[in-house]
Amino acid sequence: MELELRGIRKEFPGVVANDDVSLRVRSGETVALLGENGAGKTTLMNILYGLYTATAGTVLIDGEEVVFHSPSDAIKAGIGMVHQHFMLVPVFTVAENAVLGDEPTERLGWLDKRRARKAVRDISERYGLNVDPDAITEDLPVGIQQRVEIIKVLMREADFVVFDEPTSVLTPTEVDGFFEIVNTLKAGGKGIVFISHKLGEALEIADRIVIMRRGRTVAEVLPSEVTEEQLAELMVGRPVDLVVDKGRAQPKETILAVNSLSVLDDRNRRVVDGVSFEIRSGEIVGIAGVQGNGQTELVESLTGLRPSITGTVFLNGEDITTKSPRAIHKLAVAHVPEDRQRSGLVLPFTVTENIVLDSYYEDPISKGIQMDWSAARERAERLVEEYDVRTPGTEVLVSTLSGGNQQKVIVAREFDRDVRLVIASQPTRGIDVGSIEYIHSRIVEERDQGAAVLIVSSELDEIRALSDRILVMYGGRISGEFPGTASPTEIGLAMLGSTSEAEAS
Ligand SMILES: Nc1ncnc2c1ncn2[C@@H]1O[C@H](COP(=O)(O)OP(=O)(O)OP(=O)(O)O)[C@@H](O)[C@H]1O
Ligand SMILES: [Mg+2]
Missing domain, CATH: 3.40.50.300 (P-loop containing nucleotide triphosphate hydrolases)
Incomplete structure (x- = not known):
């Protein structure tokens, strides 16, 4: 089978996140998608998964155009996605999570549960995942929780699986285990898209590497023909x-x-x-x-x-x-917290608001009891420039920034103090x-x-x-x-x- 994204364009207010992007993935191959923060990788995959509607362009499976209005359309067409932030219910068992959101056509009685447990066990065995269907999800290490997400995707019989930065939360041993799973999926005929910022990983796992920069695909290379340094330069557009x-x-x-x-x-x-x-x-x-x-x-x-x-x-x-x-x-004391979305940022606030989050009670941002918004905005604009935060402006909500750019906002705010x-x-x-x-x-x-x-x-x-x-x-x-x-x-x-x-x- 072959999956193709052809001429995809996606505009957000003030940004062209994808600009005429094309990408092909065949059954039995792993394509690594690399690119700097804000390059448009997640956006492209969200379009493929039916979460966003493209401004222009088409998705084709085996040459036939398909249109997805929602993730359930994409799932029906055989597309699976493992998001970076897992979407599991912590207090549920593995089996319960595996069937969650699968729009049960029957009542969720004990019979369905038994079927779910069996399905989890079968898939776990077939792909060597080693996951206990009865384990409570929150008790499992992150690497195993990720396998629960993979099981969910496989239970829905995906032909193509997208992993958006799957390794950033894994330990080195878990990464090895994850790569084994990817290779088993590939051997089983799945087509894989793998997004990562770790260039060595792309070189290790991918059959082909596609590089995006500022919304466009700028290069496609084979792992055997490039070094990490060359990949870095292709991504960023200068030697790193x-x-x-x-x-x-x-x-x-x-x-x-x-x-x-x-x-x-x-x-x-x-x-x-x-x-x-x-x-x-x-x-x-x-x-x-x-x-x-x-x-x-x-x-x-x-x-x-x-x-x-x-x-x-x-x-x-x-x-x-x-x-x-x-x-x-x-x-x-400056603090860059581990979990940026939970403790580093206020997502429904703007970039400026997040930058002055802790300093609004300090000079020169606070003028007595009044906020000095123009000083705040000035500081935000300077930091966006200095830290190369890719955003259409400082007055957009920080939640619309790409993952890496959100992290840069925190680092900039914390380091811009004595x-x-x-x-x-x-x-x-x-x-x-x-x-x-x-x-x-x-x-x-x-x-x-x-x-x-x-x-x-x-x-x-x-x-x-x-x-x-x-x-x-x-x-x-x-x-x-x-x-x-x-x-x-x-x-x-x-x-x-x-x-x-x-x-x-
Ligand atoms: N929902 C949204 N609303 C507005 N702008 C958005 C939205 N989602 C993404 N963008 C913008 O689209 C661009 C591409 O973002 P995307 O998340 O696809 O980048 P990415 O390549 O995945 O980056 P990262 O490596 O940091 O995850 C960014 O400029 C981002 O600000
Ligand atoms: Mg992303």
Whole structure:
């Protein structure tokens, strides 16, 4: 079978998101779709999935034009999509989620449930997915939840499956497992579209790579004929330095001192267990670790979002252990949160409003009790320019920006202040290589201006590229401390809980 998008155009107010884009996917092949933030990848896939109507252009399956008015039309035609933000109900079982939204023609009695469980088990076996139909979804690791989404797609008998940035939330082991699944799907005759900002992944998994820039397809290459550097240049339109350029750290006085900190998660498990460390002015400390080892709760506690049960946190000698998020923020702490849509942005607000979100009570944006909107807009316009946020303007809702551009808004807002401490979780998740280069250079600049910087990332490459010192978290504790120059193998061992390496260093 062959799926074809031909001459697709999509206009939004002030933007042409897709401009005469064509793309073909055949059964049994994986096409990687790459492109900078805002290039139009998600828009194109949303058109294919019946979520958006194209301004012009057609979709064809085996040469026959098809018209989708909704996702259910697309599903009927054999198109499946796994979105980046999963659409699962956390308290439902896997089987319940798998049939959800499938417009049950019968009552949802125990018989249907039994059928759903069997279908999940069959598909799980056939594709080696290893998913228990009776498991409660929220208890499953992210990688398995993603498999539930895949099962949903397969139960609807998709011939073509679109994955929009499927790997950004996965651990390296989960990525390997995911690639195996993709290859099994491909071998089973599915056609795959794979969107990612990780160029190495595209080179590894794709049969063909299609590159978009500013709403158009600008190149199509085979993985065997390009390097990561060449891909980066094709995407961004200029050479990109994939290595962070930074001088030696000059650590000075201690800014952040964490002592014997313990924190509970939402289910009262002690997921941070007696953690102690310090960060000095002028150094970047990276926390590496497989996600789910307490990093999230540690950062929430440091930024005032989650109480601790033992221990203390001092900032510049001041006890901030029980302070509120706003009080901590006012002490010149920048925070780039892990979940941008939940805690970083107010989606129904404009770009300008989001940029002044925390500073509306500060000069020069606040003039007494009045907001100075023209100052706010000026700041927003400057930051949009500086951080290359692709948006038709600063007065559009931030929810209409592409995923990566939303992330840039947060980073810009947080870094555009005089800060003593930067806490950044997954700072470049979903961001294209060109903008990663810029954000990394800004992080190094903050360090060189004397800030203490804490980076939490599940990307070992990012941790190693930025950090002057690396702490590894495992099972709620610091399982190792390494210089920034340590090898991935050494760090990797500590990430799996081996402490011998750490003691040796
Ligand atoms: N619902 C919408 N309303 C208005 N503009 C939109 C909407 N959806 C997307 N856009 C605009 O269309 C352009 C393309 O966005 P799209 O989400 O397709 O980019 P992308 O290539 O997926 O980027 P990213 O890598 O950051 O996810 C952007 O300029 C974005 O602001
Ligand atoms: Mg996108």
